[in-house]
Amino acid sequence: MSTSQSVFRLAKRLERVGFSDIVNIRNRIMELRASGASVYQFEGGEPFLNTPESIKQAMTRALLENKTRYAPSSGIAELRAALAAKVRVRNLIPARDEDLIVMNGGMHGLFGAFQSTVNPGDEVLVFSPFWTPIKDLIAHCEGTTVLVPTTDARRDGLGQTLARHTTARTRAIYYNTPQNPSGVVFTRAEAETVARFARERNLIVIADEAYEDLVYDGEHVSIASLEGMIERTITTFTLSKSYAMTGWRMGYVVAAEPWMTGLRKTLLYSTNGVSTPSQWAALAAFTEASSLLATAREAYRARRDLLIAGLNDIGLRCLPPAGAFYAFPDVTRIHKLSRAAAEILLDRAQVATVPGIVFGEHGESHLRFSFSTSIEVIEAGLDSMRRRL
Numbered sequence: 001m002s003t004s005q006s007v008f009r010l011a012k013r014l015e016r017v018g019f020s021d022i023v024n025i026r027n028r029i030m031e032l033r034a035s036g037a038s039v040y041q042f043e044g045g046e047p048f049l050n051t052p053e054s055i056k057q058a059m060t061r062a063l064l065e066n067k068t069r070y071a072p073s074s075g076i077a078e079l080r081a082a083l084a085a086k087v088r089v090r091n092l093i094p095a096r097d098e099d100l101i102v103m104n105g106g107m108h109g110l111f112g113a114f115q116s117t118v119n120p121g122d123e124v125l126v127f128s129p130f131w132t133p134i135k136d137l138i139a140h141c142e143g144t145t146v147l148v149p150t151t152d153a154r155r156d157g158l159g160q161t162l163a164r165h166t167t168a169r170t171r172a173i174y175y176n177t178p179q180n181p182s183g184v185v186f187t188r189a190e191a192e193t194v195a196r197f198a199r200e201r202n203l204i205v206i207a208d209e210a211y212e213d214l215v216y217d218g219e220h221v222s223i224a225s226l227e228g229m230i231e232r233t234i235t236t237f238t239l240s241k242s243y244a245m246t247g248w249r250m251g252y253v254v255a256a257e258p259w260m261t262g263l264r265k266t267l268l269y270s271t272n273g274v275s276t277p278s279q280w281a282a283l284a285a286f287t288e289a290s291s292l293l294a295t296a297r298e299a300y301r302a303r304r305d306l307l308i309a310g311l312n313d314i315g316l317r318c319l320p321p322a323g324a325f326y327a328f329p330d331v332t333r334i335h336k337l338s339r340a341a342a343e344i345l346l347d348r349a350q351v352a353t354v355p356g357i358v359f360g361e362h363g364e365s366h367l368r369f370s371f372s373t374s375i376e377v378i379e380a381g382l383d384s385m386r387r388r389l
């Protein structure tokens with residue numbers, strides 16, 4: 001007979017899966033605000049803009065036209081065709097319409113990608129510091145995350161550094177560009193090096209291009225566009241950052257077989273598809289709202305330049321991030337432990353950030369500041385730090 005201890009126990013598969021540290025930080029800020037304190041918020045990970053009107057109107061239209069029933073399980077044909085055209089033209093990925101699947105946001109696409117490729121005991125190479133949910137997605141497959149320090153890799157050579165971390169159990173490389181939290185944008189030469197390494201070692205690449213439209217310096221190169229890569233790359237995209245649609249849960253993935261079958265099964269048995277009216281709304285992003293991307297990018301660039309100049313001025317050393325919307329300065333001047341540095345900043349200057357350690361050991365001694373906020377908040381936050389640090 002089973003004891004209550006073995007009955008009331010989470011399935012083993014989920015035991016190693018963690019919960020986001022960022023949620024705890026958000027709770028602390030909410031407490032502070034509830035007690036009447038004003039907090040300059042730089043800890044977020046969302047666009048400061050609202051969803052474009054044309055997308056919201058397309059949603060209203062879809063509802064009025066009763067486009068509210070089950071959609072084809074991989075997505076409505078019109079949206080898949082528009083997405084396939086977008087990835088062919090903008091990402092130069094030689095995808096056919098059937099290589100596209102609509103998913104519930106970037107996280108869902110990544111979940112499907114890891115579920116489709118990683119077996120228990122497999123190792124996945126992850127450039128670090130990294131967006132931490134990746135470790136949990138890999139843990140959910142009972143795989144192991146192997147961290148590859150990005151700064152060392154860019155200095156010593158990506159191929160050589162990846163080789164040092166590769167074993168007989170290595171199955172895949174998680175390749176995120178532009179990177180969260182560092183803002184690093186891998187160059188074309190670096191993408192080619194990683195692609196060559198993946199081909200030589202017969203590895204799968206899981207590409208995360210959530211911030212593809214937020215590149216300020218250099219170019220965005222989709223690794224699946226490089227020769228011989230479409231068949232071994234699963235590329236995940238999201239509308240969250242490009243179109244300020246974090247709450248809509250809308251994303252898509254490009255992959256060949258057998259990965260597409262894995263993604264279709266994951267989608268079917270996790271959410272049974274993606275909201276039909278939201279898919280019609282998403283279609284407007286690609287048919288009507290694309291021109292907004294350049295305007296948004298310039299608004300982010302102005303915020304980036306303001307924040308970076310101010311941080312360097314205060315002595316928080318930081319190069320301008322080439323992409324995404326985060327600054328990731330070294331904060332040893334405040335405290336060498338990033339959790340302590342974040343506390344000090346919050347207590348003394350009411351400036352909320354995310355401790356770098358949250359993004360893995362290579363993020364220690366840094367803080368992540370999002371510049372996806374108003375110019376006024378950036379100016380006021382910098383002023384508060386200048387006076388109180």
Ligand SMILES: Cc1ncc(COP(=O)(O)O)c(C=O)c1O
Nearest residue numbers: 045105106107131180210238240
């Ligand atoms: C690097 C990276 N990938 C993927 C995502 C997933 O975004 P979403 O699930 O909102 O599409 C995020 C969100 O913060 C991210 O930072």
